[in-house]
Each structure stands twice: as C-alpha cells, then as structure tokens.
Amino acid sequence: MDWTASARSVEEILQDARDGHRITAADAHRLLLDGDLLELGLVADEIRNRHNDAAAATYNVDRNINYTNVCVYKCRFCAFYRAPGDPEGYLLTHEEIGRKIEETLALNGTGILMQGGVHPDLGIDFYEDLLRYIRTEYPDIHLHAFSPPEVKFIAKKERMSFSEVIGRLKAAGLMSIPGGGAEILSDGVRKEILALPKCSADEWIDINRQAHLHGLRTSATMMYGMGEGLEPRIEHMQRIRDLQDETEGFTAFISWTFQHDNTDMPEVPETYAHEYLKTLAVSRIFIDNIQHFQTSWVTQGKKIGQLALKFGADDMGSIMIEENVVSAAGTSYKMSQEEMERLIAQAGYRPRQRSNLYERFVEREDTAEIAARYRHAITVQNRGLANSSVLPVIG
Numbered sequence: 001m002d003w004t005a006s007a008r009s010v011e012e013i014l015q016d017a018r019d020g021h022r023i024t025a026a027d028a029h030r031l032l033l034d035g036d037l038l039e040l041g042l043v044a045d046e047i048r049n050r051h052n053d054a055a056a057a058t059y060n061v062d063r064n065i066n067y068t069n070v071c072v073y074k075c076r077f078c079a080f081y082r083a084p085g086d087p088e089g090y091l092l093t094h095e096e097i098g099r100k101i102e103e104t105l106a107l108n109g110t111g112i113l114m115q116g117g118v119h120p121d122l123g124i125d126f127y128e129d130l131l132r133y134i135r136t137e138y139p140d141i142h143l144h145a146f147s148p149p150e151v152k153f154i155a156k157k158e159r160m161s162f163s164e165v166i167g168r169l170k171a172a173g174l175m176s177i178p179g180g181g182a183e184i185l186s187d188g189v190r191k192e193i194l195a196l197p198k199c200s201a202d203e204w205i206d207i208n209r210q211a212h213l214h215g216l217r218t219s220a221t222m223m224y225g226m227g228e229g230l231e232p233r234i235e236h237m238q239r240i241r242d243l244q245d246e247t248e249g250f251t252a253f254i255s256w257t258f259q260h261d262n263t264d265m266p267e268v269p270e271t272y273a274h275e276y277l278k279t280l281a282v283s284r285i286f287i288d289n290i291q292h293f294q295t296s297w298v299t300q301g302k303k304i305g306q307l308a309l310k311f312g313a314d315d316m317g318s319i320m321i322e323e324n325v326v327s328a329a330g331t332s333y334k335m336s337q338e339e340m341e342r343l344i345a346q347a348g349y350r351p352r353q354r355s356n357l358y359e360r361f362v363e364r365e366d367t368a369e370i371a372a373r374y375r376h377a378i379t380v381q382n383r384g385l386a387n388s389s390v391l392p393v394i395g
C-alpha cells in the first residue's frame with residue numbers, strides 16, 4: 001500500500017476532522033509533516049471530548065509484573081531481556097507473584113499487567129497454572145496478561161492455533177490482553193529491529209482479533225522513534241483503526257517513544273516532547289474509533305504527561321507501582337495516587353481512578369477493605385505510594 005502524504009492542505013483536513021468526517025492515512029501523514037502543534041492539539045482535544053467527559057481525566061492503580069526476563073528473542077530496542085542460561089535470568093515463583101499482588105491490593109490497586117520475556121521452556125500448562133493460582137488466591141484482582149508474542153510462542157510450542165491458546169488461557173482466568181509487542185506494525189521496520197520473529201504485523205493483529213472474538217478486550221500500543229520515519233507509523237495506525245472497525249475490541253491506544261539506554265540502538269537520536277505531542281494528537285484525530293487514549297508519563301515525565309491531556313489523551317495510565325521494562329532502558333518514574341490526582345487536578349480536570357477495562361470509576365471505599373487486609377504487604381520501597389490510611393503499623 002502507498003503511505004505517502006495527501007496533497008490536501010492541513011486546514012482542509014482539520015476542518016474535516018472537526019466536522020466529524022474520517023481522515024485518510026494520507027491525510028494523517030500530511031498532518032504529521034506540516035501540522036502546527038497547537039492547532040493539532042485543539043482538534044485532538046475536541047475529539048477527546050467527543051468520546052469522553054471533558055471535565056475529567058482518569059488513571060488506574062495497577063502494577064506491571066514481569067514473571068520472567070528470560071527471552072528467546074533479541075529485539076534490538078529491548079534492554080530488559082536475558083538470553084536463556086544467562087545468570088541474570090529469573091522466573092518468579094507463584095509466591096513471589098502473590099506477594100506483589102498483595103502489595104498492589106494494599107495500595108488500592110485493582111489489577112496487574114503481567115507479561116514477560118518469551119521463555120523457551122514454558123508450555124501452556126505453566127500459564128494455566130499461574131492464572132488459576134492467581135484467580136483462586138486473589139479473586140478480586142483483574143488479570144491483564146500475556147502479550148501477543150507470548151501467545152504466538154505458546155501456539156507454536158504446543159502446535160495450537162492462536163484461538164485455541166486464547167480460549168485455554170481465558171478458561172484458566174485470563175481477563176484481557178495487553179498490547180505489548182506491537183512497536184511498529186510494519187514488517188520492514190520489524191525486520192530491522194529484530195522484532196519480526198516474535199510476531200509479524202499480521203500475526204499481532206490476528207492475535208488481537210482472536211482475543212476480541214473470544215470476548216477479551218485488548219489494548220493497542222505503538223512504540224516509535226527507532227529511526228523508522230513517518231510512513232510505518234501511518235501504516236501502524238491504519239492497521240489498528242481497521243481492526244477496531246472490525247471488532248471494537250480495543251479499549252485504548254497507548255503510544256510512547258523508544259528509550260535507548262542499555263539497548264542495541266544507542267545511536268538512535270532521542271524523540272523529544274514536540275514530536276511526542278504531535279504524534280499523540282494526530283493519532284487521536286486519525287483513530288476515531290477507540291474511546292481512550294493514554295498519556296505516556298512513564299517515558300515523557302510527569303510534566304509532559306500532564307500536558308498530553310490537552311493533546312488528545314483522556315487517561316494517565318497507571319501510577320506504576322512497579323515497572324521493569326522502560327526502567328531497564330534508563331527511564332524510571334512512579335507516583336502515588338495523591339500525586340497523580342494533584343497532577344490531573346492542576347491540569348484542570350477532575351481526577352477519577354478507573355477500573356482496568358475503563359468500565360467504571362473506582363471509589364476509595366471500593367478498595368478500602370481489601371487494602372486494609374493486605375497492608376502488611378507494603379514494602380519499604382513503596383511506602384511512599386501508600387495513603388496514610390493504609391500505612392502499615394511499624395513496631
């Protein structure tokens with residue numbers, strides 16, 4: 001397909017978007033090339049407010065649990081993985097994962113995002129056992145787990161279809177699937193960054209399609225700024241919009257910029273805030289069929305994250321009780337619920353904690369009883385994230 005920019009003017013394209021007409025991939029390319037950041041932001045904000053409450057911005061409280069860092073792949077942008085046999089490789093036990101879940105619940109958390117490297121020795125039994133353990137021991141936690149590359153590897157190892165794997169994982173307790181492993185859904189780029197073996201663009205889309213057909217919601221992600229240029233980003237956005245037209249299974253679009261420390265691509269120049277905000281705004285204008293757009297304060301910092309709420313985003317994502325993948329590449333942030341709410345309020349919005357699939361708001365009283373039950377699980381390093389009401393009694 002041809003991904004070149006349209007010959008239409010930026011003004012004409014933005015007027016179409018304002019009038020509620022869908023813009024084409026070629027139009028989106030033109031906006032990325034020539035659009036003025038503030039004008040794009042104004043239109044993206046209008047579209048944000050068509051889909052969402054203009055007065056509110058949401059966030060959630062969850063934790064990333066990376067059950068293993070052992071991975072058979074060697075994506076060039078990844079600073080997280082360790083090759084099989086590496087002494088720094090780990091695989092968490094059920095008990096270690098349980099302790100992390102208890103701490104999440106103690107901090108008013110409602111869910112976990114669990115994904116790993118692609119460990120060569122783990123068959124579907126491992127994943128089913130882990131899901132059943134969590135479902136049985138912690139029935140209140142939302143399980144958002146196992147990104148498309150993990151699903152693909154299980155399917156290959158067990159000689160099953162994507163649909164069969166997803167059906168088995170769902171029966172064992174899986175509740176939704178994270179959008180990890182998408183990076184840029186354009187096979188030329190995936191080949192270049194060594195992400196093609198773990199999942200082609202078509203495979204990533206098909207695994208999401210199969211999940212949606214099983215009634216599981218998934219999220220759409222995009223990581224860019226690896227030297228790939230604009231056309232592959234446009235292709236990526238088109239693929240996401242097309243699948244959403246077909247299934248309506250994506251809850252949110254979450255994009256962030258490549259962080260290069262400790263990766264195999266240190267020479268790639270950093271993507272700065274202007275390009276981040278512009279890409280966010282254009283994606284919000286182009287992808288008119290996904291309700292929620294997240295900021296990436298974890299890669300952009302709290303200040304740009306706050307500003308992103310005016311460039312098309314309606315959600316700040318997680319407070320990040322734990323994050324290991326972006327921090328392995330040199331960027332590390334977390335924040336308390338109080339700080340998140342202050343940050344949203346200062347941007348002019350009413351802060352609302354939301355559930356993992358955005359289907360409801362979470363009030364403090366909804367989580368208070370469970371948080372109190374597990375308050376002993378709050379570790380010293382996360383004491384700063386606790387509300388004073390749930391701080392453990394010391395001594």
Ligand code: SF4
Binds near residue numbers: 074079116
């Ligand atoms: S991005 Fe995922 S699949 Fe690629 S090397 Fe890192 S852990 Fe492995």
